[in-house]
Amino acid sequence: MVIRPDPYSDRWDYSDESNQQAFINYDNGLQKMIISVGLEGENSDGVVWLFPIPSDPNKVAIDVVKNLPQLSGEEISKKAKSNLDDTTKFLQMTQIYTIPFVVLFGGGYVGAPHMEGVGAPLEMKGRGIEQDVIIYEHLEKEGITSEIITAKTATGLYDYLRNKGLKIESGSIPVLDNYIGKEYSFVVSWISSSENIVSAQRGVFVTFPTKDIYFPMLPTSVYGSKIVPATIRVLGYVSPKVFQSIKSYTKTEYYIDSYASFADDLKNFYSGQSRNIKYTKIEVNMPSKFLTEDLWISNFSPLKTYYSTFVANRPVISAILLLIISSLIAGILAGLVVFRALRKNIFKLGLFGLSNCLAIFGLLITTALISTKEKNESIKPLLTEIKQKGYSWKRRVVVVLFFAAIPFLLFGLLTLPSLISELSYSSMKIFRGDFLIPILIIYVLPITALIVSFVIKRIKIEDKDLFEQLKSASYSSWSFQPKDKMKYVFVPMFSVLFLIISWLLVKLVGFTV
Template identity: 35%
Template sequence: MKKIFSLITFVLLFSLFIPAASADGFIHIYDKDMWNLFNEEQQFSAINYKDGFQNMILTVDTGEELKGEKAVWIFPVPAKPDKTVINIVKGFPQLMGYDVEDKADESISDVFMAMRATQVYTFTVLFLTMGRMGSFGKGVEGIEGVTVYGSIEKMGLTTELVSAMDGSSLTNYINSKGLTLTVDSKSILDEYAGQEYSFVISWISDIEKFKQEQGKIERSYRGMWTGNSIGVFITFPTEKIYYPLKPTSVYGSKRVPAVIYVLDYVEPELYDGIKTDTEINYFFENRLSASEELRDFFVGYEKKPSTYYTRDGQEQGFTVKDVKYTKIKVNPPSKYLTQDLWMEVSTPLKVKAADFANKFGLLYGLIFFILCSCLASLFSGMIVFRDRPISKFKFALFGLWNFLTLIGFSIAAYISKIDLKFIQSQEIQKSDVSFGKIITRALLIVLVIPILFLFLFTGSFRYWGFEMIIPMVIMYAITSAFIAPFVWGYYKNRKIMKFIILFTVLFIILTIISQIFLSLII
């Protein structure tokens, strides 16, 4: 069975100083006695595909003020005319979820940052890092080969759903509206008409009157007021999700971005002309609010009544939860838009992995923490006590003491006497260095850290002033309290202290490698 396509035509008005959107069709403005192809700057489209039916809202941004007497926008959408439902709606779904893959990177970073925080001395680095982030059928009077299936008039717009037997019939119909198409526009429409396509044509007879009647339907969308946001809402059956790109090719070398939001995760079928200039991102929104005007668009979602806030006040609306959606931005030179865009509901493997990372951060964080701790302890034991046989199992299991931070791990190492119980040797290392000398050496070693910190973050000692004394003293005291036990341990039992130092170094390295590995596969 041949596919029958519906061509939907309508006009979207935006304020003089506010940018707008369109790329799925072309706009003609009638000014005085001629029709001119009107510049489109960008297009927004929202799609909800459920049970074989596509619900689509289309808005257009002309990027300039409409100053003619009439305006018409034409673009194709796949459906049979007797199964297509059209409407005109105010507003656009305010989708403000988080990017799933970006969130996964952030989640992974947070998880491994928390791991490294168990080493205590990393707190300073972490602190500094965090501080920087219905139908009827009748012929059109006087025009053969054209059938009007439906008509709707709302908010100053008139929309008709028609079918044409051939390109000539469609051209005559458009001429009856006082519109003469450009050669390029006509050739594109002829291709659809020649395949028994249907068309929906929307127009405004008086733009100035329309703007006065509509007023300012301003709404906030990602921090920008988008002005008179009025769109065409279409519902039609289709086996795949569809988006019309081909009609925009009439703009030649001009880039007219198409920003498409599809509820659920989808994979578009990109052809060579648009692959390099297409961005695809996947988002998740925990709670989405919308006005009652958009209720039919969110078919298939559980909707709970709520208050919907607008710039001018509040009105009755609804909320839906756990919304997955895909953002597709197509922005090649218009002449490369030689085909329309088709999409299928499918979740890419990398998005599944990112979803897992976002939902189960605690689980995989725990797994990697145990793995890195046990491996670091095992490798440290094998290296430090390499001259004697060791119990690899005991050293690996000992890494679990890292749950008590590096301090707990160190205390456990001395109390457990790992140099005796984990190896086949009774040799004990003792130091004759007095406690006083150990403390003196520790304080001298610690003195280097505040000085190094000052130099690294000021680049010079020239800017050192009185106001730096108190912070340096505090840092010196904290560092001394932390370093002194390790210096004491080093002089009392160097083997164990070497084991502890090597453990923390290897643990940090392993967490970095693990983080890079996860980031690459997600």
């Protein structure tokens, strides 16, 4: 609350506030608060700014700072949602064939306002005032004078204000009665030197003990229907106790600032790390007459902030967890529908799903190599002989090499035009490390893997009869498991279910961050 003498009449009036800014650091029951107001108009002669503090005046310390903390960063819920959008694309791209569709269709700092004003201090006069109003501390700094006072009676406080040049009648500010004679102190400030006031908005720095975090909001109610936006930033994640009349006008957001700036004169306010600063931003923007109470804030983090912070700061881990969960659910559901023989073996169905963590090619390899039907015991001697000849491990290696090489070759085909375009400017680029290594990974190694596969897959003439017997028993000559045509149904069904489930899970997480 800011009051000033009326230059056009022999009375006083409330000085219009354009905004209120507060920065709070609360630790072990001690609140450090920098509070500042923006004043409208160029002439602030005799302006007096007053606000209450819920503490014994002997335990209150005041200071004046010429710089306000600079806090910006990202709102964790928005950052988490942005990460989830990227996670959705990542999960969709694990199915490989969806990559073209994802590529084609996937798609501040809040400056502290200027405080203007010029004023002059007046000395206290009269024993009656000294009895009712006690000045515990007097500070003159950066062109601002501040005092810590207590008032036993309303009469004493009004006399104190009158001695500041305000012709104010007793009882004319009833909002002060909520604090007079109670366990509250007042911080009173005024502009004492216009020469020291520059364009930066000054702040009064108050330190006091309190059980809960406190911001004086009730005094602003004197402005009636006028809206005085208040922005309160509290270091750490906290929970404001928003009273009923301001709920629909109050917004609480939780930020993380990768690098916060604190000037040298703010070291008493905060001297911790300057990186990854967590803070709560509370904005109240409503007609002042609805501010019927002061704002109290609990020093505990809402459960949602832990969850949102995890998603915001650990996008890779979040994506992997969603990939695992989506793959497990899709594998079990698709397996229960397709593989009758495995309906009682949830573990194996889950294994099918987990193989999708290596993209759909991992699923293809697992589906090709793992048995999904009951084995024919009569064929066991034949399988033993084939394994003894080394065909079992060779063919399994071929399957793995084939499916591992395919994604690299597909990617190589897509990037081949741009590679040729780059080499057309200078053929010597191919010998540079930044060119040579990708070429080895994308082209040379996969082609080598396919050549090796072609070599080791060959069957000796004398062993061809063994493979004919294997085929006649409806066994695969690659996985050496009973053939199951339902595997061709399982893979596309799994893929569709995975895309649906992963999308739903990401949306569900997005609703809760």
